[in-house]
Amino acid sequence: MRLGVLFSGGKDSTYAAYLAFKKGYKLSCLISVFSKNQDSYMFHTPSISKVIKQASVMNIPILTVETNGEKEKELEDLKRIIEKAIEEFEIEGIVTGAVESVYQGTRIQNICNSLEIECFNPLWLKDQVELLNELIENKFEVILTSVAAFPLDESYLGKRIDKELVLKLRELNSKFKINIAGEGGEFESLVLNCPLFSQGLKVVSKTIKGSGNSFRMEVEVGNLLY
């Protein structure tokens, strides 16, 4: 079956795509929606240049759309780009990295149902620690690009998800109830390398904005090899 990946460039959507690939599905295209609303309920807010770079090392075509980030308008924009993916790449289903968000999940299910295509959410209800450990086992190189919850601060930006960080996040989870996989918006991530990439990426420049316990690191990435 040919699938479109609802892709943000973070750990969840990339790992969901990896599970689909491992189960023998064809990843026909990536679909990225960029919201101008930094607090969008539906979409992470990655920069376009990063996902294009990721798509190029995955050798998968990418469709992108920018949305104003008004609640229902976002959904119309998402539906329109999925329709485009059906026309251009003949996809028969969508794969997403939704873990817990019934808000996100319900809306994507509705769109897929109305377009009569399959909707796959292979990380649905997945245990958070298990998810982070599987990323490490499967050689995903992932860094944190934003934090938005006490006691996470600027020092976490750029940190790799490794065993040490998982231990730290588990400790913070027991003390402060932080969702350790970041799905609650506590942090966002960026995949620099994984088995779907033909080569790794590296951070070539970064800009950090924020204060207190809410920071965002905008990065530009380049190929690790030339």
Add this chain to the structure above:
Amino acid sequence: MNLIINVCKERLHYYEFVKPVESILKQSGIKFITKHYSEVESVEEYNKIIICGTSLKDNEFLKEIEKFSWLKETNKKVLGICAGFQIMGLVYNGKLKKKTEIGFFNEEINILNVKGKVQVYHLHNNYVEFEDFEILSKGDIVQAVKKKNLYGVLFHPEVRNKEIIKNFLKL
């Protein structure tokens, strides 16, 4: 040993519709094995059986309801979730009806010690009008049923009503 039955045709759906149910059993330290319905002819060697749900579009099982005819013969306790609920009804001559419900809904139920108006997660395009089942819910369409050893819910208890699965396992 308990049996979890996967009714999905698409392999990738395992993670979404079967694995979360497996996780509940694992966390409770309960032993199980998982099989696809096409591999299940008899369930007599198992203690309890759970038939999981599937996606809105993956309805291949509806063409093969005869493969669940063991439901009519067994005395083992069975819990049907969404697709599993529909299968129970259809095996006993229920009628398949169309209704799409996706997301959180409040339903009034009384099944497996979960009683009252509770928030449930729906993901279905179909439901069933049951014949000769005890109806354990109120509202427009049937949400929860029982017939001797068979228990069924239209919604997905693995999302927000895990106690239904846990209480079933304690029976």
